[in-house]
Amino acid sequence: MMTMELSEQSSSCVSICQLAEAVGMPAEAIGKLRSAWDEGLGTRLNENNAAGLIRELSVGERAESAWRELETLLRAGNDEGWKILAAMLDAGAGPTLAGYRAEGIGEDVFIATMGAFSRFVEESKVRYGSYRFDRAFWTWRQTSLRIFRLGALEYETTKGMETPACILEAGGLTEPVRAVSVHIPSDADLSPAAVDASLSAWHEFAMRHRRQWADASLWCESWLLAPALERLLPPNSRILAFQRRFSIVQVHADAPDWREWIFDCNPSPIAELPEDTALRRTAKRYLLGGGSIGVGVGVLRTARR
Known part of the structure; x- marks a missing residue:
């Protein structure tokens, strides 16, 4: 304290x-x-x-x-x-x-x-x-x-036009509504137990401090939700387990976020990017082969409490 x-x-x-x-x-x-x-x-x-x-x-x-x-x-x-x-x-x-x-x-x-x-x-x-x-x-x-970190994840209270149209459309909504944007810090523990604990903590926090957002949809826009990751990661990957919690409603295939989060903003041509981790090696081969990673936008299916 x-x-x-x-x-x-x-x-x-x-x-x-x-x-x-x-x-x-x-x-x-x-x-x-x-x-x-x-x-x-x-x-x-x-x-x-x-x-x-x-x-x-x-x-x-x-x-x-x-x-x-x-x-x-x-x-x-x-x-x-x-x-x-x-x-x-x-x-x-x-x-x-x-x-x-x-x-x-x-x-x-x-x-x-x-x-x-x-x-x-x-x-x-x-x-x-x-x-x-x-x-x-x-x-x-x-x-x-506006943003609060509760365990593994961060939660941002958003409203109106700050929420992507695809999220509203996924819920059959025609008017702007309150929603909560979920962010994944670079040091987040994405084990199922840690994510469950964070989602539960958000529910308790919202009921106490942000009741107007307590029943709001939780959505996320991130490279971690890119469908292409299914080709790059093993089936038991924590990232894929996290991704499967969401219904992907939009994909921006050409978004360059992979360069920041996989290769730490390395500006080198793809052929010269490092291969010092399994993900980097796999991603580099995939990109050299003409693949794209991009980002996905998704709505949380069910918040486990």
């Missing part, structure tokens, strides 16, 4: 770094955050316009536009994302945490959800060879209490 003081009124390097440490941010990355602060970021974050935008990162209907405005306000050379990461963590340690506490949502859920920041920074080291933060376009969802 976190014991930090809230920093809703002014930005604090202490609270930013404390949250970074709590979610397992690498020490080198935390050092870069401190360096950005020492170079004048603290003053900039405490200016009225920036401070107001940081507060808005926790407000659902304002969070996305607040992120965009902060990106413009804080942009100064190539700082590899440390300024906007500091702003995001500042929101997390302040108004976002305050929102969790006001709603009675456990700080274990808060830490698990905010863990996305550390996960994205860690992924950048694998992909680019150095720590950086390039996911602010996504993480306003975490700061605005």
